[in-house]
Amino acid sequence: MKIEGFYQISASPERVFQALTDPAVLQKCIPGCQELEKTGENRYSAKLSAGVGSIKSVFTATIAMEDLVPPTHYKLVVEGKGQPGFLKGSGDLDLQQKNNGTELRYTGEVNIGGMLASVGQRMIQATANMMAGKFFKALEEETKAP
Amino acid sequence: MIPTQFEYVAAKSLDEAITLLAKHKDNAKLLAGGHSLIPAMKLRLAQPQVLIDISRIKDLSYIKEDGGQIRIGAMTTHYQVESSALLKKICPLLPETATNLGDIQVRNRGTIGGSLAHSDPAADWPAAIIALNAEMVAAGPKGGRSISSDKFFVDLLTTALLPGEILQEIRITLPKGSLGQSYMKVRHPASGFAMVGVAVSLVLDAAGKCRTAGVGITGVGPKAYRAGGVESALSDAVMDAKTMMAAASHASDGVEANSDLAASAEYRKHLAEIYTRRALAAAAGRAK
Numbered sequence: 001m002k003i004e005g006f007y008q009i010s011a012s013p014e015r016v017f018q019a020l021t022d023p024a025v026l027q028k029c030i031p032g033c034q035e036l037e038k039t040g041e042n043r044y045s046a047k048l049s050a051g052v053g054s055i056k057s058v059f060t061a062t063i064a065m066e067d068l069v070p071p072t073h074y075k076l077v078v079e080g081k082g083q084p085g086f087l088k089g090s091g092d093l094d095l096q097q098k099n100n101g102t103e104l105r106y107t108g109e110v111n112i113g114g115m116l117a118s119v120g121q122r123m124i125q126a127t128a129n130m131m132a133g134k135f136f137k138a139l140e141e142e143t144k145a146p
Numbered sequence: 147m148i149p150t151q152f153e154y155v156a157a158k159s160l161d162e163a164i165t166l167l168a169k170h171k172d173n174a175k176l177l178a179g180g181h182s183l184i185p186a187m188k189l190r191l192a193q194p195q196v197l198i199d200i201s202r203i204k205d206l207s208y209i210k211e212d213g214g215q216i217r218i219g220a221m222t223t224h225y226q227v228e229s230s231a232l233l234k235k236i237c238p239l240l241p242e243t244a245t246n247l248g249d250i251q252v253r254n255r256g257t258i259g260g261s262l263a264h265s266d267p268a269a270d271w272p273a274a275i276i277a278l279n280a281e282m283v284a285a286g287p288k289g290g291r292s293i294s295s296d297k298f299f300v301d302l303l304t305t306a307l308l309p310g311e312i313l314q315e316i317r318i319t320l321p322k323g324s325l326g327q328s329y330m331k332v333r334h335p336a337s338g339f340a341m342v343g344v345a346v347s348l349v350l351d352a353a354g355k356c357r358t359a360g361v362g363i364t365g366v367g368p369k370a371y372r373a374g375g376v377e378s379a380l381s382d383a384v385m386d387a388k389t390m391m392a393a394a395s396h397a398s399d400g401v402e403a404n405s406d407l408a409a410s411a412e413y414r415k416h417l418a419e420i421y422t423r424r425a426l427a428a429a430a431g432r433a434k
Contacts, residue, residue: 115189122334
């Protein structure tokens with residue numbers, strides 16, 4: 001499944017890029033992130049309690065950041081596993097200065113397997129959009145702080 | 147297909163259910179008809195520790211008309227709505243929506259309140275509730291409050307109900323005039339859910355002009371929505387084929403449509419337009 005979108009944040013690309021690569025900020029912004037631990041250079045392991053409404057599950061995930069070109073681009077690679085299934089995804093994030101802020105574009109591919117894929121298929125896209133929205137909203141709050 | 151272990155409590159009254167919910171907080175889920183929650187639990191996609199069964203609360207199951215207002219208890223089953231002689235006469239959109247919902251087993255056990263509180267993006271009720279401008283009455287530890295249908299559906303599986311609140315009643319104020327209603331749906335072949343569902347409630351004046359139009363659409367986006375563009379295109383218009391066709395072209399304005407194995411986003415938007423046109427034509431025909 002492809003996901004893509006963009007979000008406008010009222011902070012400079014430098015500030016946004018720094019926030020996007022700061023584990024403390026990521027932990028606050030990723031919806032349901034309970035733990036985020038550095039395991040290597042630009043590599044993290046995370047525990048997420050993700051879901052919507054009554055549908056919720058705990059996932060363990062590894063997050064890697066690649067092809068870093070501050071402050072305009074990086075590639076995010078996520079692999080997660082939980083009781084209802086697994087997900088693998090990678091996406092490119094591009095930051096561009098626009099109207100005294102930053103326009104953040106993301107495009108990526110997410111693959112989902114297990115129970116999640118067989119029964120949750122019709123809601124996965126909407127869930128992904130909802131979680132991306134929450135993430136960027138939280139990121140905007142974080143980058144507002146001096 | 148076996149859920150994790152959970153505790154089960156059957157509440158005898160609304161007050162008892164509110165108290166139980168306040169006690170168990172996030173660990174608890176309310177159980178109504180169980181046609182969304184139980185399958186999710188069997189797949190272990192939902193793992194509540196406590197189930198508070200509110201489906202046995204007799205006081206939450208009724209259909210009444212009182213001074214031009216319809217009041218439906220949240221634990222009224224789909225079948226009770228489908229078979230209500232009163233509703234068939236004064237608000238046929240509700241029985242028509244119920245008839246199109248799930249299968250007979252689902253309609254016998256599932257409840258209107260359970261469906262609304264779950265807010266499945268492809269559930270049938272939200273479309274009708276929006277078209278009818280219904281009010282949702284919620285009961286909580288601090289008393290009751292009313293939530294308009296436009297504010298009730300917040301996002302995918304998310305409503306304006308606060309933790310600790312229970313949906314108690316659905317209220318519909320019937321518009322006066324020549325009423326024409328219709329619900330048109332494309333069923334998902336396996337689940338019976340709406341790939342697209344369009345509910346229309348029109349009031350026409352003596353000259354056949356549209357006085358008010360309510361159009362609710364489900365199945366297309368992450369939540370059911372009011373098709374405001376369609377409604378405003380009909381305001382004060384004579385309901386001829388050309389007008390309805392033009393109005394229906396706004397069916398999915400500004401909506402980011404779902405895409406899945408059954409239908410792409412583009413196809414869903416196409417279906418929304420076609421079914422809006424058909425639902426408008428059916429509703430206008432019934433108003434005369």
